[in-house]
């Protein structure tokens with residue numbers, strides 16, 4: 001299956017062991033088309049998130065779901081449960097599901113469903129893209145808008161039409177190529193502070209992604225091309241903690257001030273996980289409560305929260321035999337289990353609803 005690159009010069013491809021061609025994005029999209037209810041879900045997701053960032057609507061955006069998805073059936077079961085909850089809380093919360101397929105590792109580790117769908121190091125990216133796209137279509141068909149992290153610079157051509165909100169992660173917020181990509185992405189996009197907790201990289205990322213750029217990518221037909229962008233007008237910050245947490249009112253106010261100084265909208269999302277939870281799922285609930293309290297106390301800049309949640313709580317190392325993976329449990333960062341997720345989001349909606357309504361809209 002894998003072909004070997006024959007070097008033209010003895011200095012080329014010294015460390016490349018082979019390659020496989022992928023079908024062009026349009027071919028995959030034609031085989032797995034976005035239409036009907038799924039298309040309506042994506043469009044409504046785009047509209048509602050942007051309306052919230054533009055302060056035309058005042059619900060709280062909630063990005064909730066597994067740290068990473070490794071089992072499509074379990075992800076769909078999660079989506080069905082979440083859809084019911086999203087409908088129940090729709091007056092106060094705009095709920096999107098985290099459908100994270102590409103994991104940025106600190107050093108090495110499983111890199112997500114797209115990169116290694118069989119969790120065995122075979123890296124069947126050709127299968128991963130199709131499996132991922134099919135699952136995204138199924139989730140959108142259920143009626144839940146989708147949130148992803150854009151990590152790879154080419155895979156958006158295969159998948160991004162299904163996405164209603166995008167994140168650039170802590171390890172790539174400072175990357176010029178990701179900022180350029182973000183400038184051309186159709187959905188609203190959140191930039192995390194970096195892993196050390198440095199905020200200015202996210203503010204600079206917004207400045208960059210709001211501007212026009214040119215970069216190299218592939219077309220739907222699979223041809224290499226120069227893409228020109230006009231800049232993304234719907235960028236915001238995500239505070240995810242770093243060396244220390246940054247979800248407290250003082251950190252949020254500092255972020256608000258930095259955004260205002262840079263001439264950007266004071267739109268801040270809080271990630272309850274990662275550096276803010278010290279990767280302890282119980283602490284995510286504490287962070288969520290503290291953020292809820294800030295909104296009740298009148299915060300105007302917090303437009304959303306992110307929660308890592310799965311069918312079952314906690315996480316697990318990937319066993320040697322993927323058959324031994326415990327069902328519904330994260331194989332990356334620890335997640336809140338479903339029962340606690342329901343309780344926490346119901347409490348959040350009841351607590352912040354009146355304050356959000358009092359915020360008003362333009």
Ligand SMILES: O=C[C@H](O)[C@H](O)COP(=O)(O)O
Nearest residue numbers: 103104105106107109332333
């Ligand atoms: O969200 C997931 C992880 O925090 C991220 O991919 C880094 O994980 P790692 O430090 O375990 O590699």
Ligand SMILES: C=C(OP(=O)(O)O)C(=O)O
Nearest residue numbers: 067169170171192240274
């Ligand atoms: C990798 C993630 O987060 P961060 O970039 O904040 O580490 C994530 O949200 O899955």
